[in-house]
Amino acid sequence: MNLWKDLNAGIVKENPVLRLMIGLCPVLAVSNNATNALGMSAAVAFVLICSNWVVAAIRKLTPDEIRIPIFIIVISTFVTISDYIMQAYYPELYVALGVFVPLIVVNCIILGRAEAFAYKNPVLNSVLDGIGMSLGFALALVSIGVVREILGAGSVFGVTFFNPATAATIMILPPGAFITIGFLMAALNKLEKKVL
Amino acid sequence: MELFGIFFAAFLINNILLIRFIALCSFFGVSTKINTSIGMSLAVVFVMTISSAVSWVVYHFVLSPFHLEFLRTAAFILTIAALVQLEELYLKKMVPTLYRAMGIYLPLITTNCAILAVAFLAIDYRYNFLQSMIFSLGVSFGYSLAIMLFAYIRERMALAPIPKWFQGYPIAFITAALMSLAFLGFTGMFGL
Numbered sequence: 562m563n564l565w566k567d568l569n570a571g572i573v574k575e576n577p578v579l580r581l582m583i584g585l586c587p588v589l590a591v592s593n594n595a596t597n598a599l600g601m602s603a604a605v606a607f608v609l610i611c612s613n614w615v616v617a618a619i620r621k622l623t624p625d626e627i628r629i630p631i632f633i634i635v636i637s638t639f640v641t642i643s644d645y646i647m648q649a650y651y652p653e654l655y656v657a658l659g660v661f662v663p664l665i666v667v668n669c670i671i672l673g674r675a676e677a678f679a680y681k682n683p684v685l686n687s688v689l690d691g692i693g694m695s696l697g698f699a700l701a702l703v704s705i706g707v708v709r710e711i712l713g714a715g716s717v718f719g720v721t722f723f724n725p726a727t728a729a730t731i732m733i734l735p736p737g738a739f740i741t742i743g744f745l746m747a748a749l750n751k752l753e754k755k756v757l
Numbered sequence: 758m759e760l761f762g763i764f765f766a767a768f769l770i771n772n773i774l775l776i777r778f779i780a781l782c783s784f785f786g787v788s789t790k791i792n793t794s795i796g797m798s799l800a801v802v803f804v805m806t807i808s809s810a811v812s813w814v815v816y817h818f819v820l821s822p823f824h825l826e827f828l829r830t831a832a833f834i835l836t837i838a839a840l841v842q843l844e845e846l847y848l849k850k851m852v853p854t855l856y857r858a859m860g861i862y863l864p865l866i867t868t869n870c871a872i873l874a875v876a877f878l879a880i881d882y883r884y885n886f887l888q889s890m891i892f893s894l895g896v897s898f899g900y901s902l903a904i905m906l907f908a909y910i911r912e913r914m915a916l917a918p919i920p921k922w923f924q925g926y927p928i929a930f931i932t933a934a935l936m937s938l939a940f941l942g943f944t945g946m947f948g949l
Contacts, residue, residue, distance in 0.1 A: 582926065583782060586870055590778035630838065637831040645827065660779075660877050663830050667870045669782055735776050736937040743923075743930030750922040 567686045571693030577670045578701035579749055584670035587661050588702050589738040595717050598706030599699075600654040604647065604662060606695035608639045609671050610688060616679040617687035623680070632675045633666070640666045670694060705741050709733055760891045762947065763884075767895030770944055773871055774903040775937040780871035784904055785929060787862070794908035798901035800859040804844065804866050805875055805900075808837045809893035812876035813886055833876050838867045871900060907936065 575581060578588050584605075591601045615635050616623075623631055644662050647655045655662065665671065674694055679687040710717045713732030715725040731737050771777055774784045787797045812833050820826055845863050848856040856863075866872060875896050879889035910932055919928050 582785065585781040585785070586778050589781060630835070633834055633838070634831060637834060641827060641830050644830070660874055660881065663877055664779070664870050664874055666830050666834055667873050731938075734941060735778065736934040736941065738778065739930045739934030739937055743927045743934065746930065747920075747922045747927040750927065 564686060564689055568689040568693040571690065571697040572700065573697070576697040576701060577694055578698060579746060583673060584668050584698065586664065587668065588705060589742065590661055591658055592702055592706040592709055592738060593713070593733040594710045595703060595706040597654065597657050598702045600651065601658055601661065602695070602699035602702050604643045605665060605668065605670070605698055607643050608636065608665050609674060609695050610691035611639045612636045612671055613674055613679040613687040613691035614684060616675045617682060617684045620680050628680065632672060636671055636675070637666045670698060705738070705745065708741050709737055713737060760888065763888055764891050764895040765947060767892050768899045769940065770946065772899045772903055772940050773874070773896050774900060775933065775940045779874045780869050780900065783869055784907065785926065788904055788908040788911055791905070791908045791912060794904045796859050797862045798904055799855070800862040800866055801869070801871065801900050802897040803859070804841060804863070805872050805893050805897040806890070807844065808840050808872050809875050809879055809889055811840055812836055813879060813889050816880055829880070833873055837872055837876070841867050871896070903936070907933065
């Protein structure tokens with residue numbers, strides 16, 4: 562029951578992007594198309610789950626005073642791994658995501674979960690928390706990506722909805738990201754009263 | 758002219774907050790009052806200039822000669838964290854007025870992605886030392902301009918009648934969208 566709660570918290574109730582407002586930069590920057598959004602979510606999920614696992618495993622050996630530098634070294638190890646894997650196997654995705662791959666290291670979600678959760682909880686709970694938070698992140702990122710790509714380019718995952726010439730190009734340009742997330746949050750505020 | 762191009766592109770055309778979407782947490786977090794946004798801007802200009810100089814030196818004189826480029830993520834973030842600590846000690850002792858103006862924003866900057874991003878971008882663009890200094894100045898001025906303008910608008914907006922569901926963050930995002938649209942207008946200026 563407790564384990565289920567740890568997994569569930571990140572998806573809706575404490576959704577990192579839409580409720581806690583952390584880790585915003587990659588969400589806005591790579592959501593101009595749904596495929597990039599999926600790739601970014603996978604990279605963040607890998608780093609978050611692995612770093613939660615390692616931080617929880619070494620939590621009793623970690624001296625309290627230098628825990629933040631230790632977290633950062635653990636996180637940057639996994640970021641470097643995902644950076645090189647992506648460069649080797651998915652070069653197109655790597656070029657599209659650009660500087661946002663190494664920047665996962667300062668993504669507040671990852672350091673935040675290490676400090677707030679993994680440092681205080683056993684390994685299994687921490688891994689589940691990592692999975693839940695990654696799902697929540699992916700949910701927000703991919704749903705923004707889908708909306709922007711449909712409105713801005715007329716198609717999503719290769720399925721065409723309408724003629725790209727009539728699409729609102731503004732939605733795949735930077736302002737579109739701010740507009741989409743603004744309306745999404747307003748909609749969530751309205752729904753919250755009724756459903757959650 | 759080339760240096761002016763780098764500065765102008767970093768300052769307005771590729772504005773780090775509104776076009777590139779880096780360091781957005783601080784953009785929404787500390788822009789509710791004009792004074793806090795000024796403190797944050799000061800701290801960013803100060804730290805970004807010094808840290809991009811140091812990380813350029815670290816990359817080209819320590820990591821590159823020993824073929825340790827794969828360590829750049831870890832090396833840069835540790836360099837920046839150490840540097841911020843040193844700067845804090847120095848300012849507290851030597852320039853207390855500036856230290857008080859920056860307040861708590863100085864330590865917070867360690868995890869500000871803008872600082873790290875500038876270090877990575879200067880390497881990716883293969884800038885030499887002078888170019889990367891001009892680039893970091895342009896980026897940090899762009900950051901200051903965007904966050905101060907945003908803080909002015911948000912202070913005004915606090916008094917405006919806004920629909921209930923849009924209060925708080927949603928309307929802030931829509932404001933940012935309009936600002937971003939305005940900055941998009943700089944694209945193509947001076948043939949950049």
